[in-house]
Amino acid sequence: MFQSTSDSVRRVDCPSLKGEVSNHKEFLMNNTTKLRILMVCCLVPVVCAPFAGMSFISPGEIFATGSPDAEVFRRLRLPRTVAAFFAGAGLSVAGMLFQAMFRNPLATPFTLGISGGAAFGASLYVYLGAGAAFGVSGGIWAAPAGALLSMLLVWALTRSRGAFSTPVLLLSGVIINFFFSSLVMLLQYLSRADDSLRIMHWLMGSLAVPDIARVSDMVFVVLAGFVFVGRLAPALDLLSAGEELAASRGVEVGRVKLWVFLAASLMVGVIVSLAGPIGFVGMMVPHVCRRMLGRRHGLLLPGAFVLGGAFLVVCDLGARTLFAPAELPIGIITALLGGPFFLWVLFRGGGRGVML
Amino acid sequence: MIVMLKAEHLSFFLNGWALLEDVSFSLERGDCLFVIGPNGAGKTTLLRSLLRLHETGRYGGRVELAGRDAAALTRRELAKIASYAPQDGGAAPPFTVEEFLQLSRYPHIPPSGRLSGADREAVRRALRLTGLEGQSSALLRHLSGGERRKAYLAAALAQEAELMFLDEPAAFLDPRHEAELHRLLKQLNREQGLTVVTVTHNLNHALDAGGNVLALKKGRALFFGPGGELAYGGLAREVFDHAFSVLRHPVSGRPLLAADSL
Numbered sequence: 142m143f144q145s146t147s148d149s150v151r152r153v154d155c156p157s158l159k160g161e162v163s164n165h166k167e168f169l170m171n172n173t174t175k176l177r178i179l180m181v182c183c184l185v186p187v188v189c190a191p192f193a194g195m196s197f198i199s200p201g202e203i204f205a206t207g208s209p210d211a212e213v214f215r216r217l218r219l220p221r222t223v224a225a226f227f228a229g230a231g232l233s234v235a236g237m238l239f240q241a242m243f244r245n246p247l248a249t250p251f252t253l254g255i256s257g258g259a260a261f262g263a264s265l266y267v268y269l270g271a272g273a274a275f276g277v278s279g280g281i282w283a284a285p286a287g288a289l290l291s292m293l294l295v296w297a298l299t300r301s302r303g304a305f306s307t308p309v310l311l312l313s314g315v316i317i318n319f320f321f322s323s324l325v326m327l328l329q330y331l332s333r334a335d336d337s338l339r340i341m342h343w344l345m346g347s348l349a350v351p352d353i354a355r356v357s358d359m360v361f362v363v364l365a366g367f368v369f370v371g372r373l374a375p376a377l378d379l380l381s382a383g384e385e386l387a388a389s390r391g392v393e394v395g396r397v398k399l400w401v402f403l404a405a406s407l408m409v410g411v412i413v414s415l416a417g418p419i420g421f422v423g424m425m426v427p428h429v430c431r432r433m434l435g436r437r438h439g440l441l442l443p444g445a446f447v448l449g450g451a452f453l454v455v456c457d458l459g460a461r462t463l464f465a466p467a468e469l470p471i472g473i474i475t476a477l478l479g480g481p482f483f484l485w486v487l488f489r490g491g492g493r494g495v496m497l
Numbered sequence: 498m499i500v501m502l503k504a505e506h507l508s509f510f511l512n513g514w515a516l517l518e519d520v521s522f523s524l525e526r527g528d529c530l531f532v533i534g535p536n537g538a539g540k541t542t543l544l545r546s547l548l549r550l551h552e553t554g555r556y557g558g559r560v561e562l563a564g565r566d567a568a569a570l571t572r573r574e575l576a577k578i579a580s581y582a583p584q585d586g587g588a589a590p591p592f593t594v595e596e597f598l599q600l601s602r603y604p605h606i607p608p609s610g611r612l613s614g615a616d617r618e619a620v621r622r623a624l625r626l627t628g629l630e631g632q633s634s635a636l637l638r639h640l641s642g643g644e645r646r647k648a649y650l651a652a653a654l655a656q657e658a659e660l661m662f663l664d665e666p667a668a669f670l671d672p673r674h675e676a677e678l679h680r681l682l683k684q685l686n687r688e689q690g691l692t693v694v695t696v697t698h699n700l701n702h703a704l705d706a707g708g709n710v711l712a713l714k715k716g717r718a719l720f721f722g723p724g725g726e727l728a729y730g731g732l733a734r735e736v737f738d739h740a741f742s743v744l745r746h747p748v749s750g751r752p753l754l755a756a757d758s759l
Contacts, residue, residue, distance in 0.1 A: 382591070
């Protein structure tokens with residue numbers, strides 16, 4: 142009670158909170174309009190990205206037959222931009238889903254150990270299928286299987302202590318992530334030198350994909366997952382208000398959580414198998430979306446989808462141009478941006494910013 | 498009369514402990530029930546068991562809501578029959594008052610989440626009845642404790658179910674707002690035939706509100722009957738292990754319970 146009283150006092154004189162109140166009262170622009178504007182803004186970099194790169198390709202050239210630029214555009218840059226967009230979209234949506242379910246902004250594919258499990262699955266595949274490159278299509282299931290395995294482990298660990306607790310969940314996730322990281326290192330140690338190098342490169346994350354079929358596989362899984370969880374948006378709203386409340390309003394909590402888990406793990410697994418474990422996107426983008434669009438998942442999920450996609454497209458553009466002709470692993474770029482961002486979130490407004 | 502709520506030998510076990518044991522009672526449509534008892538007696542556990550909200554643990558006995566076996570209902574069907582205003586614990590949900598009320602329409606809306614005119618009207622009505630119209634766009638966590646209690650009640654009202662389960666709805670309310678809340682519940686109960694189950698620590702209200710009282714102690718029902726009987730026969734003393742004096746209201750002449758000081 143005293144806490145709330147001081148809250149309402151602070152509401153008046155704390156500038157950092159004013160923005161939030163005005164979000165609902167003074168701003169004439171409602172959240173749906175903001176989502177539309179966000180979508181348009183995100184479209185611009187996505188459309189421009191394939192033309193930019195080491196050398197600029199003019200839009201007029203792309204339809205010319207036989208021109209090398211047109212080939213580069215169609216075979217390399219376009220698939221890569223599509224891959225970046227859907228990888229970013231899928232990771233952000235997965236992050237949004239986990240954060241709603243666990244009511245904790247630190248719940249991301251990374252912190253829950255899912256990326257680690259997926260990395261282990263993919264590395265094991267390389268190790269066992271010795272010689273087979275990541276381009277082989279069968280490998281696309283190794284990472285999702287690892288993702289599901291780690292998710293089940295985290296879940297079982299969390300539930301083993303009776304009632305569900307978020308701190309136990311996050312700790313389990315961190316532990317499982319470490320566990321799988323060491324397994325990946327072990328595999329790397331045991332692998333032949335070229336396999337080991339391949340695993341290492343892949344772990345840094347890259348969207349340079351040789352195979353269009355694998356991009357289309359990922360696009361399909363991410364789109365299907367997104368459409369599927371979109372139908373759960375009202376249930377996710379209630380879950381983010383509390384599980385007991387959600388159940389009392391008619392949400393089959395257990396079933397919704399299971400479906401969301403499966404969908405998110407599958408999306409993350411497929412993305413990781415293609416692009417490597419790209420961190421921080423699943424934490425940064427959902428957070429920015431909540432700041433901009435409010436708390437309703439009917440808006441947040443599409444918002445995270447487009448913003449996450451556009452964000453990774455821009456990061457990937459940086460990865461291939463900043464040190465051209467050399468290419469930076471995209472995981473390094475997102476982590477370099479993500480670390481400071483995380484600290485900024487943590488320390489602005491005395492830690493308030495971290496709350497959902 | 499239609500039996501709205503019936504509990505037969507209701508029990509709830511968690512890790513081998515019986516948190517609720519062999520509780521039986523039944524309420525007709527339009528009845529009021531006040532659940533009283535010392536801290537840790539199982540009042541909230543009773544509400545949660547009636548609504549089958551426990552995630553872990555094991556139920557015993559049988560609950561009927563509006564004539565249907567609660568165990569056989571889907572959550573959505575159950576939410577249409579019974580609304581719930583839980584105790585206010587932990588962090589406030591990250592929504593504005595109006596959003597929070599809209600969420601309570603979940604059992605009535607299609608998967609797309611689109612609200613119909615009836616949904617919006619139900620939300621408006623709940624805001625009006627609880628006097629929260631002015632705060633509809635304030636975030637829940639910016640409200641005072643009392644206002645937030647009202648928002649929880651409003652959310653349960655917006656659910657538009659015939660049965661209402663309220664867990665300490667008057668906590669943090671000042672005397673005027675508590676009286677207003679009681680008047681509102683009485684009015685809903687009388688005019689719309691709402692059946693209301695309230696967990697309360699306000700013995701004197703349970704005493705003269707004209708409803709039934711269920712007294713719990715250590716997970717067992719010690720008493721179920723008209724509230725007026727609470728004042729006599731040392732019942733309050735037995736429930737709370739504490740001495741009470743029975744006073745007379747100087748104006749109305751009704752009995753009042755006053756806890757003796759130690």
